[in-house]
Amino acid sequence: MTTIADRVPARMTGRQRLVLVLLLGSQFMLAVDFSILNVALPVIGTGLGFALADLQWVATAFALAAAGFTLLAGRVADLFGRRRLFLAGMALLGLSSLAGGLADSPSLLLAARVAQGLATAVVTPAGLSLLTTSFEEGPLRARALGLNGALMSAGFTSGAILGGLLTDLLSWRWAFFINVPVALAVLVATPAVLAESRPADRPRMDVPGAVAVTGGLLALVFGLSRAGEHGFADPVGLGALAASVVLFVVFRAVERRAVSPLVPLRVLARPTVKWGNLAGLVAFATETSLVFLLTLYLQKVLGYTALATGLALGVLGLGTVLGGVVAPRVLTRMGLGRALTAGFALQAVSTASLALLGAEPGWIWLLLAATFAGGVGNMVAIVAFMVTATSGLPDSEQGLATGLATMTQQVGITMGIPVMSAVVTAAMGAAGAGAGLAAGMGADMVLRGVIVAVVVNAALTLAATFIRPHR
Known part of the structure; x- marks a missing residue:
């Protein structure tokens, strides 16, 4: 039986190293962005007038968009071009981070967090698929994914520390602003480093499947977040979790009949x-x-x-x-x-x-x-x-x-x-x-x-x- 060790571990080319640096840098930034605001929440609440009970929505708004749209974004990247989606996501991340840093009300900040979550939902699968398609299955891909995991973990850890330093030394707004120059640098470098990747024949988009699975994921994340705040006996949380189950059942039924399914059931199997x-x-x-x-x-x-x-x-x-x-x-x-x-x-x-x-x-x-x-x-x-x-x-x-x-x-x-x-x-x-x-x-x-x-x-x-x- 063929194993990873049986394949020839070719060396990385110079171009592959550039691809690795660019994609790992962007994934690291996303990991930092996930945790950088955690320690700044009390200061944000005081500065913008958030009620204490509403502060958790700064994190929940991000999680809803990031989890709810990631599967759809990954499939769209397959159909319409991974580099194109990667660039669009980085542009949205830069703009939403700028908006978050300039926000002067809770509603504007939450809108910026939703946009950041959407950007993460687009950039993460597009970036990872660009990474996996840049390295053949085997030792090089395993090495690239290992480095990606290491840097993401470092990002989660350093994000909290960096958020604390920025909040104490400058302002909580810099936890948003720091993304802007990084996103701009990635946008400038990407066209020269990454080649476009998309199929020659583009099948039709499975809109019913996309609506069902995205709705199911949004309901699931909202239900879990609500349960974390009010307990699993909360009727709103239970209703959201029940709705997610129904939507996932609908999604499976839609995918069985779709000519070009969003998620082919043979892949899930x-x-x-x-x-x-x-x-x-x-x-x-x-x-x-x-x-x-x-x-x-x-x-x-x-x-x-x-x-x-x-x-x-x-x-x-x-x-x-x-x-x-x-x-x-x-x-x-x-x-x-x-x-x-x-x-x-x-x-x-x-x-x-x-x-x-x-x-x-x-x-x-x-x-x-x-x-x-x-x-x-x-x-x-x-x-x-x-x-x-x-x-x-x-x-x-x-x-x-x-x-x-x-x-x-x-x-x-x-x-x-x-x-x-x-x-x-x-x-x-x-x-x-x-x-x-x-x-x-x-x-x-x-x-x-x-x-x-x-x-x-x-x-x-x-x-x-x-x-x-x-x-």
């Missing part, structure tokens, strides 16, 4: 696509929600400040960067399936060890060691997921494949935190702390809730070790 994306969903949901759990532990149990919490969790970011660097070698030596299993196993063991955490300051050393090792395992699993989910498909469907993978990432990030938040609240309620997370929490009750959620998180990760993408 491929084991590498189906099981690979399930693995990606678990990888993103568990690790992002673990960051939420450890933030609770560090601040509510150990009494850390926001800055100290960010620095402590930066060790996890270092682990993910290392994981992205070593992942291509792991994939080459072990193969995709075993690498995926090994990454999840390391993440599961590391996460399970966090169940030993106590209320004494000395436990920080276990947290640092476990999150570093878990970060390495998580990124190995993510790179294996990306390679698996985009393998075995022709270049004409790489936008679809990367759109599915990006959608998986966004939904995983969105769903992990409300699910783990519900577990924490239920565990605290069972222990007599029914007041929830907002007020009246004793450190021992928070610790109890966090430990239960950590065990659930580790169990989900352990279950993912049994995913076999090639079966």
Whole structure:
């Protein structure tokens, strides 16, 4: 059986290196953009007059657009040109970032965040498909995707730090403005570095399928976000989640009858696509929600400040960067399936060890060691997921494949935190702390809730070790 190691590992050409620098730089910027506003939210609320309860919409507005339109954007890139969509998305990102920095009211800021989310939905799958089509399936593509994963993790981590520095030294508006010169540089360089990529024969756009799947994703992300704010018993959140299920059923029915389906069911039926994306969903949901759990532990149990919490969790970011660097070698030596299993196993063991955490300051050393090792395992699993989910498909469907993978990432990030938040609240309620997370929490009750959620998180990760993408 042919494996990655059996293919000839050709060296990158000079042009491929330029392509890599340009595309990885843009993906890094998008990752920074995802987290750069988190620490600035209270300052933004004060400056623009946001009600405290409405601040979460600064993040939710972005997530709705980024997750809701990414699958559609990936397929449009396949049909109408990946470079064209990439350029359009970068232009929109630059303009929306400028608008966000100049916003003088909550409505204008939220509109800018929606536009930034749309830009991310366009640029991410278009950029990833340009990356995968620039490197043949094999070691070079695995290396490129590994570096992409490492830089994205570095972007998520450094975004919070950069946001804090810009907010403290200049203004929260610079968390938006910083994107403008970067987007402009990418727009200038792209025509000279990237060649257009689109099919000679362009099939008709599947409009009903596009409407159904986009509506389903929007309802899903809104429902999960609402559940994170009001709990899973909230009728609005439940209604949105139910609507998403109905729309996905409609989408499947539409795709069965469409002459040129948005997402051919034969692609979804491929084991590498189906099981690979399930693995990606678990990888993103568990690790992002673990960051939420450890933030609770560090601040509510150990009494850390926001800055100290960010620095402590930066060790996890270092682990993910290392994981992205070593992942291509792991994939080459072990193969995709075993690498995926090994990454999840390391993440599961590391996460399970966090169940030993106590209320004494000395436990920080276990947290640092476990999150570093878990970060390495998580990124190995993510790179294996990306390679698996985009393998075995022709270049004409790489936008679809990367759109599915990006959608998986966004939904995983969105769903992990409300699910783990519900577990924490239920565990605290069972222990007599029914007041929830907002007020009246004793450190021992928070610790109890966090430990239960950590065990659930580790169990989900352990279950993912049994995913076999090639079966």
